[in-house]
Amino acid sequence: xxxxxxxxxxxxxxxxxxxxxxxxxxxxxxxxxxxxxxxxxxxxxxxxxxxxxxxxxxxxxxxxxxxxxxxxxxxxxxxxxxxxxxxxxxxxxxxxxxxxxxxxxxxxxxxxxxxxxxxxxxxxxxxxxxxxxxxxxxxx
Numbered sequence: 001x002x003x004x005x006x007x008x009x010x011x012x013x014x015x016x017x018x019x020x021x022x023x024x025x026x027x028x029x030x031x032x033x034x035x036x037x038x039x040x041x042x043x044x045x046x047x048x049x050x051x052x053x054x055x056x057x058x059x060x061x062x063x064x065x066x067x068x069x070x071x072x073x074x075x076x077x078x079x080x081x082x083x084x085x086x087x088x089x090x091x092x093x094x095x096x097x098x099x100x101x102x103x104x105x106x107x108x109x110x111x112x113x114x115x116x117x118x119x120x121x122x123x124x125x126x127x128x129x130x131x132x133x134x135x136x137x138x139x140x
Contacts, residue, residue: 031047031048034048034049034050034051035047036059036060037051037055037056037057037059038051038052038055038056039051039053039056098110
């Protein structure tokens with residue numbers, strides 16, 4: 001078989017796989033979007049599919065006009081900005097230390113940090129959520 005044909009088949013298979021994966025990932029997103037423009041009754045009786053009647057855009061206007069949404073958005077933005085600033089600053093200092101300095105146990109520390117990156121963030125958030133709930137800080 002010609003090498004160009006084999007490369008073409010391989011490329012086509014990659015694209016087919018990527019399209020299938022994209023459809024799998026976008027399925028729940030599309031379901032959520034379609035569910036957000038239907039009435040509660042339609043959603044309960046038929047959770048998947050298009051709305052039978054008019055599309056209910058009022059859900060979005062209610063959310064965008066509520067003070068709770070914008071307060072939550074502001075709080076999330078503040079937390080995100082400070083978290084990014086702290087993480088980037090610490091990561092820059094750590095990267096400098098690992099690239100420019102040679103110290104005993106350097107490879108061990110790099111390996112421990114790399115192993116820590118393999119755990120999903122939800123595994124780390126669950127104990128934090130439990131502590132916050134025990135302190136009574138939820139919805140406060």
